[in-house]
Every structure is written in structure tokens, then in C-alpha cells.
Amino acid sequence: MSKLMSDLSVSAVVAGFIAVLIGFASSVAIVFQAADAVGASEAMKISWIMALGLGMGATCFFLSWWYKAPVITAWSTPGAALLATSLTQASYAEAIGVFIFAGGLALALGLSGLFDKLMRWIPLPIACAMLVGVLFNFGVAIFTSMQTNLLMVSVMFAGYLIAKKLMPRYAIVFVLIIGLMMTVFASDADFSGIPLELGQFYWVTPEWNMSLILGVGIPLFIVTLTSQNIPGVAVMRSSAYDVPVSNLLSWTGGATVLLAPLGGFAFNLAAITAAICSGPESHPDEKKRYIAGMSAGIFYWLAGIAGATLVGVFAVFPKEMIAALAGIALLGTIGANLKSAFDDDSLREPALVTFLTTVSGVSFFGVASAFWGICFGVLVLVVQRMEWHK
Template identity: 65%
Template sequence: MSSVVKDVSISAVLAGFIAVLVGFSSSVAIVFQAADALSLNESTKISWIIALGIGMATTCFFLSWYFKAPIVTAWSTPGAALLATSLDGANYAEAIGAFIFSALLMILVGVTGVFNRLVKLIPLPIACAMLAGILFQFGLSIFTSLQSQTFMVGAMFLGYLFSKKMNPRYAILIVLFIGLIFVLFQKGSVFEGLSFEVGALEWVMPKWNLGVILGVGLPLFIVTMSSQNIPGAAVLKVNGYNVPASGLVGWTGVASLLLAPFGGYAINLAAITAAICAGDESHPNPGKRYIAGMSAGIFYLLAALGGASIVALFANLPHEMVATLAGLALLGTIGSNIKTALETDEMREAALVTFLTTASGMSLFGVASAFWGIVLGVLCLIIQRNSRG
């Protein structure tokens, strides 16, 4: 642990904090919608947040420490959206059974090494194009937020430009500070009336309903793998981290399995928040960015222990502030991935197809655009190579 202490930096710890802030504030409402689909009470909803927080905390911290890479995990946001619309007629115990089935499939994919082989088949320019497509909307959100919060976003943007010139390692810290100043003056109520409350985990014995398993558990596995784990593995790949993707998915499956009875419906590799921790803004030295992943784990644990209070605080921060903070933190990552994706003449068109497909946000057969971006990009590449041959 002495080497870990030596590697700690403010920028990496801040990257971990921003990853958790963005992760919670951007999608916690969708998790609650999934819980509402089962008509759960408040204490059970808090159990979901605590279980998911513990799962993300332990996997982020220990996987980052073990592999010395910024491995960031998240709850499955598309999985939560799926649950919010597909749980009609199912009771909570049956939903838990579906969560466990999905987790077992993730463990199976991890143990067999299938996911490793899949990731290796994706050419680097295609992976970079997909990641750039995923993050593209976050870059745009800086300027769309400028419409509704002109002074706050403008000040954050100018602060970023000047700090990048003078002290780039602390640029995002300065941006966060500027945003919080505006929040205090414009919306002081965000911090008022908040009290620290510790929730509790609630165990529910699963029930096995084949219809719910196939109608909820299997789609939950598919959308989590295609929309979260594949992009998450791509983040590590494009940033030069050679870690066993199958092993990572397997461990997230184990965490999901253990926490499913408490409401931890799916833990997976993160993409957007992982990009924050794996980029240059986290630390100039890639070998020290694992501190960002470990820090994210600590902040996830604090958020889990805080339960409803922390979630309420994150959820009440102005959307424009969080979107601008995320967009500026990802700006360099977006640019470098677009550059890598398009710099090879042979793969440029295939990479462009991947980028545009992913950035479009389209969905086919319930599967998100990130998956189809890779499929169409690789298909384009195969046809072009065969035509040349």
C-alpha cells in the first residue's frame, strides 16, 4: 500500500469524485423508475442504492488496485430503463430471480473467456470511434447548457481554458469550484434541509418464474453486455490498459450475484465515467491513473452509506453544471479518440460509420447504438477489404 500512497494525486482523486458525481446525478432517476415499476417502498429503494453502491465501490477499488488500471464500474443504466418498462406483471421476488439469472450469465461469459476474444476482434480505430460516439453528446452538452445557464457555463468554460494554459492538472478542479460557487449563489436550497441518513439493506428471497427470467433476465444481460461492458472494455483498450476483459466482467457478475437479493440488479464496466478516470485529465502518467478508479470506489461507498441524502444532493445539482463538468473533463478524450479513429486511411470510412452510428443514439431490437456502431463498422471494414482483395 506504500506505493499506492506515493501514487495518490489530487487530479486522480478528483477524477474519481467527478466519475461518481456524473454517474449518480445522470441516471439515479432511471434506477428509481425501475424500482417504481415494482411499486417498491422508500426503504427498499434505498436498499437498491446501497447495494449498487457497495457493488460499484468494491469492484472499482479492488480491481483498480489489483490490475493497477483505472477500472470503473457502474450500475446498468440501460438495464434500469429496460426494467422500468418490462416488469409489468412481475413481483419483486420474481424480479430478483431474473437479476440472479442475468448475473450468472455474466459470470459464465467471464469464466469462459468469450468476452476476451470478442474484444480482441475489435480493431483499435473502430473501438476509438465507438468511444468517441458515446462521449460526443457530453461534448455537445457543454454548449447546449450554455443556452439555459449562460453565465455559469460560460464562467466554467473560461476557467477551463485559462487553467489549461496555466496549470492543466488542476483545470477540472477549478471548473468544479466555479460551478459550486454559482450553485451556492443561484440555488442554495440544494444544500439546505439535508440530513445524513443511513439506510439498510433488505434481503428478498428470489422466486423463479421462467417467463420473467426469459422476458427480463435475458434482455437485462444482453443490454448490459452490449451497451455497457463492450464500451467499458473499449475505454481500457484505447487507453492502453491490457487487462483481461473477461475477468473484469466475471467479477462484476459475482458482485451482481451477491447483491441481487438486496436490489443490486446489475453491476458492469463503466464507459463514460471510466473515460473520465482513464484520460489525461486524471494524471499525465497512465501508470498512476488507477488511483482514480480506487478513489471512485471510496466515493461510491460514501454515497452508498449516505443513502437517500447523498442521492438527493447529487440529483438536485443543476443538470447544466454536471453536464458541463463532464463534457470538459472528457474533451481531451473525445479529441484523441476521434484522431486515432480517423488517422488510418484504410479504416477511416469504417471508423466514421461506427462513430456516426454510435453518436446517433439509435436502437434496434432493444440493443443500443454502441453495439450497432461496432457491428456496422466491422461489417464495412470486412466488405471493403474483400472488395480490395
């Protein structure tokens, strides 16, 4: 406990809060679309938020504490998008069976140890290039958001530049305060419709439909692995956290299996929000950034307990504020990974191909561009290192 208190910092706690804020505000609508696709009632939707908050909170808090690294988990946003379009003919109980199956595959892959071995075969510059490709549009969003809300985003960005010069450790804290104040005092801000209530869990026993399990469960597993877990590992590797990633995959897969009947459809390693907690803005000392992961866990718990209220609060925040906050918080991570990706002359071209493929957003066979970026980058590297005999 004494070490925990000595490592505690305002910047790390705020990094955890921002991670939760951005995670919920940027994609909770997609989760509700997935719930609507399987005919979930309002009580069921609230149970989804509570189960997701409980699962992400527990995995963030305890894994960060155990490994002394900012281990950030999240729900699968691409997975939710997949479910919203693929489960329209499924019953709610059959959907639960799909969630459990996909979580079981992740658990099995983690227990096998193969995921950790696979990720260690990928050169760090290629992993960093893939991560930059994933984060690139968040950095660009700082400036595209100015087109629709010039005043708010410009003031937030100017505040960041000033704070970075005068008090760099608290620059993101300052930006968050500016964004919140401008939202609260905006003329069109309406907090009157926010419900003040606690939700309840809603248990549904799964049913097993083999066509859905194979047709949706396997794609859900693949999409979550390629678009969330692999970039999540890249975040930790780029920040020099040597955590056994197969163990992390086992825990997130296990959490999915346990909480799926309550609405926890898919847990995985986070990428964007993890980058916020793993960067220097969280804490200058990388050994103390685990506090950001533990803080995110606590905020996830609070979000789950007050699910209906929190969703209402997040709905008030302008999308430009969320986009600008995410982009500004990720600037340091984007810059550091750009340097790591292209610093080695011998790996520059494979890294460039990885970055371009990832940022393009291409998807083949329903598999996300992050996976194909790694594949094409490694392919270029293999061809470069082949010995050609005449």
C-alpha cells in the same frame, strides 16, 4: 503502501469523485423508476442505493488496485430504463430472480473467456470510433447547456480554458470548484430538505418466473453487455490498458448475483465515467491513474452508506452543471479517440461508419447503437478486404 502513497495525486482523486458525482447525479432517477416499477418501498430503494454503492465501490477499488489500471464500474443505466418499462407486472421477488439470472449470464460469459477473445478481434480504430460516438453528445452538451444556464456554463468553460493554460493538471479540479461554488451561492439553492440519515439493507429472497427470466433477464443481459460493457472495454483499450476483460466481466456478473437480493440489479464496466478517470486530466502518467479508480471506489462506498442523504444532495445540483462538468472532463478523451479512430487511412471509412451508427442512437431488436456501430464498422472492413474475382 509506499507505492500507493507515492502515486497518490489530487487530480486523480478528484477524477474519481467527479466520476461518482456524474454517475449518481445523471441517472439515479432512472434507478428509482426501475424500483417503482416493481413496487419497492422507500426502505427498499435505500437498500438499492446501498447495495449499488457497495458493489461499485468494491469492484472499482479492488480491481483498480489489482490491475493497476483505472477500472471503473457502474450500474446499468440502460438496464434500469428497460426494467422500468418491463417489470410493471412483476413482483419484487420475481424481479430479484431476473437480476440474478442476468448477472449469472454475465458471470458465465466472463468465465468462458469468450468476451476477451471477441473484443480482441475488433480493430482499435473501430473501437475508438464507437467510443467517440458514445461520448459525442456529452461534449455537445457543454454548449447546449448554455441555452438554459448561460452564466454558470460559460464561467465553468472559461475557467477550464484559463486553468488548462496555467495549471493543466488541475483544470478539471478548478472547473469542479467553480460549479460547486456557483451552486452553493445560487439564489434558488435549497439544501434544507436533505435528509441526514444512514440506510439499512433490505434482503428479499428471489422467486423464479420463467417467462420474466427469459423475456426480461436476457434483454437485460444483452442491453448491459452492448451499451455498457463493450464501450467500457473500448475506454480501456483506447488508453492502452491491457486488462483481461473477461475477468472483469466475471467480477461484475458475480457482484450482481451476490447483491441482487439487496437491490444490486446490474453491475458492469463504465464507459463515460471510466473515460474521465482514464484520461490525461486524471494524471499525466497513465501508470498512476489507477488511483482514480480506487478513489471512485471509496466515494461509491460513502455514497452507498449515506444513500438517502447523497441522493438529496445530488438533487440540488443543476443539471446544466452536471452536463457541463461531464463534457469538459471528457474533451481530452474525445479528442484523443477521434485522432485514433481516423488516423489510419485504411480504416477511416469503417471507423466513420462505426461513429455515425453509434452517435445516431439507433436501436434494433432492443440492442443499443454501440453494438450496431461495431457490427456495421466491421462489416465495411470485411467488404473492403474481400478479394473480388471476375
